[in-house]
Amino acid sequence: xxxxxxxxxxxxxxxxxxxGFRGAGIAAGIKKSxxxxxxxxxxxxxxxxxxxxxxxxxxxxxxxLWSQQVLTTGKLRxxxxxxxxxxxxxxxxxxxxxxxxxxxxxxxxxxxxTETGAIEVAVCSTGLIGDRLPMDKxxxxxxxxxxxxxxxxxxxxxxxxxxMTTDTVPKQASLHHANKWNVGGMAKGxxxxxxxxxxxxxxxxxxxxxxxxxxxxxxxxxxxxxxxxLDVDGATSTNDTVLLLASGASGVTPTQDELNAAVFAVxxxxxxxxxxxxxxxTKRVKVTVRGAASESDxxxxxxxxxxxxxxxxxxxxxxxxxGRVLAxxxxxxxxxxxxxxxxxxxxxxxxxxxxxxxxxxxxxxxxIDIELxxxxxxxxxxxxxxxxxxxxxxxxxxxxxxx
Amino acid sequence: xxxxxxxxxxxxxxxxxxxGFRGAGIAAGIKKSxxxxxxxxxxxxxxxxxxxxxxxxxxxxxxxLWSQQVLTTGKLRxxxxxxxxxxxxxxxxxxxxxxxxxxxxxxxxxxxxTETGAIEVAVCSTGLIGDRLPMDKxxxxxxxxxxxxxxxxxxxxxxxxxxMTTDTVPKQASLHHANKWNVGGMAKGxxxxxxxxxxxxxxxxxxxxxxxxxxxxxxxxxxxxxxxxLDVDGATSTNDTVLLLASGASGVTPTQDELNAAVFAVxxxxxxxxxxxxxxxTKRVKVTVRGAASESDxxxxxxxxxxxxxxxxxxxxxxxxxGRVLAxxxxxxxxxxxxxxxxxxxxxxxxxxxxxxxxxxxxxxxxIDIELxxxxxxxxxxxxxxxxxxxxxxxxxxxxxxx
Numbered sequence: 001x002x003x004x005x006x007x008x009x010x011x012x013x014x015x016x017x018x019x020g021f022r023g024a025g026i027a028a029g030i031k032k033s034x035x036x037x038x039x040x041x042x043x044x045x046x047x048x049x050x051x052x053x054x055x056x057x058x059x060x061x062x063x064x065l066w067s068q069q070v071l072t073t074g075k076l077r078x079x080x081x082x083x084x085x086x087x088x089x090x091x092x093x094x095x096x097x098x099x100x101x102x103x104x105x106x107x108x109x110x111x112x113x114t115e116t117g118a119i120e121v122a123v124c125s126t127g128l129i130g131d132r133l134p135m136d137k138x139x140x141x142x143x144x145x146x147x148x149x150x151x152x153x154x155x156x157x158x159x160x161x162x163x164m165t166t167d168t169v170p171k172q173a174s175l176h177h178a179n180k181w182n183v184g185g186m187a188k189g190x191x192x193x194x195x196x197x198x199x200x201x202x203x204x205x206x207x208x209x210x211x212x213x214x215x216x217x218x219x220x221x222x223x224x225x226x227x228x229x230l231d232v233d234g235a236t237s238t239n240d241t242v243l244l245l246a247s248g249a250s251g252v253t254p255t256q257d258e259l260n261a262a263v264f265a266v267x268x269x270x271x272x273x274x275x276x277x278x279x280x281x282t283k284r285v286k287v288t289v290r291g292a293a294s295e296s297d298x299x300x301x302x303x304x305x306x307x308x309x310x311x312x313x314x315x316x317x318x319x320x321x322x323g324r325v326l327a328x329x330x331x332x333x334x335x336x337x338x339x340x341x342x343x344x345x346x347x348x349x350x351x352x353x354x355x356x357x358x359x360x361x362x363x364x365x366x367x368i369d370i371e372l373x374x375x376x377x378x379x380x381x382x383x384x385x386x387x388x389x390x391x392x393x394x395x396x397x398x399x400x401x402x403x
Numbered sequence: 404x405x406x407x408x409x410x411x412x413x414x415x416x417x418x419x420x421x422x423g424f425r426g427a428g429i430a431a432g433i434k435k436s437x438x439x440x441x442x443x444x445x446x447x448x449x450x451x452x453x454x455x456x457x458x459x460x461x462x463x464x465x466x467x468l469w470s471q472q473v474l475t476t477g478k479l480r481x482x483x484x485x486x487x488x489x490x491x492x493x494x495x496x497x498x499x500x501x502x503x504x505x506x507x508x509x510x511x512x513x514x515x516x517t518e519t520g521a522i523e524v525a526v527c528s529t530g531l532i533g534d535r536l537p538m539d540k541x542x543x544x545x546x547x548x549x550x551x552x553x554x555x556x557x558x559x560x561x562x563x564x565x566x567m568t569t570d571t572v573p574k575q576a577s578l579h580h581a582n583k584w585n586v587g588g589m590a591k592g593x594x595x596x597x598x599x600x601x602x603x604x605x606x607x608x609x610x611x612x613x614x615x616x617x618x619x620x621x622x623x624x625x626x627x628x629x630x631x632x633l634d635v636d637g638a639t640s641t642n643d644t645v646l647l648l649a650s651g652a653s654g655v656t657p658t659q660d661e662l663n664a665a666v667f668a669v670x671x672x673x674x675x676x677x678x679x680x681x682x683x684x685t686k687r688v689k690v691t692v693r694g695a696a697s698e699s700d701x702x703x704x705x706x707x708x709x710x711x712x713x714x715x716x717x718x719x720x721x722x723x724x725x726g727r728v729l730a731x732x733x734x735x736x737x738x739x740x741x742x743x744x745x746x747x748x749x750x751x752x753x754x755x756x757x758x759x760x761x762x763x764x765x766x767x768x769x770x771i772d773i774e775l776x777x778x779x780x781x782x783x784x785x786x787x788x789x790x791x792x793x794x795x796x797x798x799x800x801x802x803x804x805x806x
Binding site for chain 1 (some may be wrong): 459460461462463489491492493494497531532533534636637638639640641710711712713716717719720722724725726727729730731732733734739741742744754756757758759763793794795797798799801802803
């Protein structure tokens with residue numbers, strides 16, 4: 001537990017930490033392994049305000065197209081999420097499947113006593129791209145998951161388990177504000193993980209009173225500085241979705257700044273958990289580019305280094321091969337002067353003004369956490385990117401995913 | 404042997420295939436392994452015309468800065484190349500080392516009977532970035548390599564061996580034109596291999612009569628379509644250099660078109676050899692994007708797919724995971740319509756108009772050569788990129804390079 005953003009941050013609770021939310025997760029048979037694969041998050045209100053950000057990939061999955069449409073109302077009653085299939089590149093039939101799923105959730109919730117329209121239900125999917133979902137499993141699963149909707153925090157944890165694919169652990173975080181309101185969230189994502197305005201799948205909830213516009217502001221600010229600065233493998237998913245739902249159940253109306261800080265704290269912690277559990281990870285790496293002429297230059301520079309296969313394999317080998325960092329940043333389309341670049345690894349200078357520092361080859365990178373600090377020496381802007389190394393396990397996991 | 408560009412193409416000869424050139428390669432002790440590490444290519448004229456293209460990396464090695472300066476004269480007597488050290492990120496001292504090397508070559512050649520100035524000597528280096536070259540080994544090596552300058556083709560082969568780093572085979576090609584003039588070339592490069600206007604190191608020679616301007620035109624056209632379309636790991640070296648030297652010794656003056664075609668044929672064949680020997684390669688992959696709105700869109704699309712870690716690991720696993728190809732092209736900053744993209748693997752359709760084709764998961768990719776064909780369906784432009792898979796061997800080789 002840490003104190004941040006005016007409250008306490010926990011990892012034992014997620015979307016059901018705030019008042020007004022229920023969650024559930026079940027094994028509906030979508031995954032051949034029989035593992036949990038269908039999650040539901042329900043907002044019991046009194047408010048139904050919501051906001052969302054989605055993948056910038058031009059190839060968008062059917063559930064993304066559906067949820068973008070739904071979010072234009074600024075209102076969400078529920079989010080249904082499945083693992084075991086991305087429902088991407090599935091054509092008109094795939095979109096009908098997403099729509100049908102929302103209708104079934106709405107109908108099951110209405111039967112359960114919570115009047116709901118399909119237009120109030122966001123849909124998220126994750127898994128292999130290109131196959132239709134097994135609707136014969138999913139539709140009965142929807143009825144079942146509604147019946148499992150539990151009060152209390154356990155339902156949120158069940159939901160967090162049900163959205164995992166190659167994740168090895170569920171990711172949850174909650175922020176309990178001193179002023180008696182809360183933010184909670186869950187996320188999944190271990191590969192195809194270079195979110196562009198969102199991460200793989202993430203649902204954030206709050207019992208604060210806030211309008212859809214305030215939620216949108218808070219969510220965009222938070223994802224810009226958290227998920228957007230996570231880059232495991234340079235690959236942006238077709239299904240990236242982050243949703244923020246507010247129940248207003250605390251009766252507390254935080255200021256926009258308080259809301260921003262709390263939503264960011266939860267998103268940032270979830271981004272950290274995503275990095276730590278990324279496919280094949282053996283090193284948790286923070287790449288900071290400072291002294292840049294602009295924030296955009298710092299971001300592009302840090303991202304270019306974070307994506308460089310030669311830098312990432314060197315880190316896997318605990319090899320302080322700083323020349324690869326110079327070569328990587330040198331191809332970034334940013335303003336730089338090669339003779340003013342300085343680099344340090346874990347705080348030890350390895351390159352000063354473009355030339356190797358004494359002892360650079362002896363810097364110890366054998367630990368799990370590595371900080372690469374690149375000072376361009378020409379400005380005042382700084383950006384950090386979270387990434388990982390490129391390991392045998394990454395190759396192994398990704399060479400045998402669909403088969 | 405193949406017939407191409409009005410002549411015969413061989414891989415048994417390189418830079419000394421054209422008349423007027425001598426070559427040599429020796430072990431000067433720069434590499435700790437004791438392997439061959441110093442090469443010299445001499446143009447005996449009568450002409451000394453030359454052109455060069457260099458890395459676009461903003462972090463340029465000292466020998467690149469030196470050779471760029473030298474090439475402003477449009478004239479080269481000799482090229483000295485060392486493996487065992489890149490002389491990059493070595494500051495003013497490193498530049499002095501490159502200059503000193505050129506001076507030593509000029510002096511040794513003058514003593515040997517060929518009057519030469521340092522300004523007529525290009526310098527190329529390859530190896531680990533960040534360390535100064537062992538000049539106490541290199542300088543005596545220069546005298547020795549001049550004494551080894553052999554007539555005939557064997558000197559060229561010795562030179563091709565001396566520039567290898569993680570290459571497992573030397574790369575040579577020669578084009579013997581029906582009109583009695585020739586082009587020869589050698590290249591090295593196995594990693595940090597996404598040439599931007601050049602490849603790691605490449606020297607091309609011809610005994611045609613041509614001006615520096617004609618050579619420059621031919622070389623830029625050739626590299627644009629050969630080395631620039633090779634992308635093994637997205638990493639552009641600090642040392643990329645391609646030089647073209649003409650001796651005029653054949654007495655034949657080809658047309659610009661003939662010269663272009665012959666230089667391209669040699670460069671294209673060398674690019675093919677570089678792909679086939681890339682670090683960790685288990686698959687030789689050609690990614691073609693066709694039906695693009697512009698050539699630039701086709702190039703960016705093909706390169707984005709060729710660099711995608713998830714596509715490359717799937718290919719390593721012989722996994723026809725076409726969804727990853729869609730996800731990759733979807734993040735390329737190009738014009739596309741997700742519902743018009745069709746993909747085939749080795750000629751078998753796997754995705755038609757953005758939706759999976761029947762039998763897509765059963766396409767056999769177990770062979771060494773794989774062709775990915777992506778039709779955007781919105782225009783007429785097409786570009787192919789050579790790349791490789793991302794294998795355990797790539798990770799292994801690059802996680803233990805400098806240590």
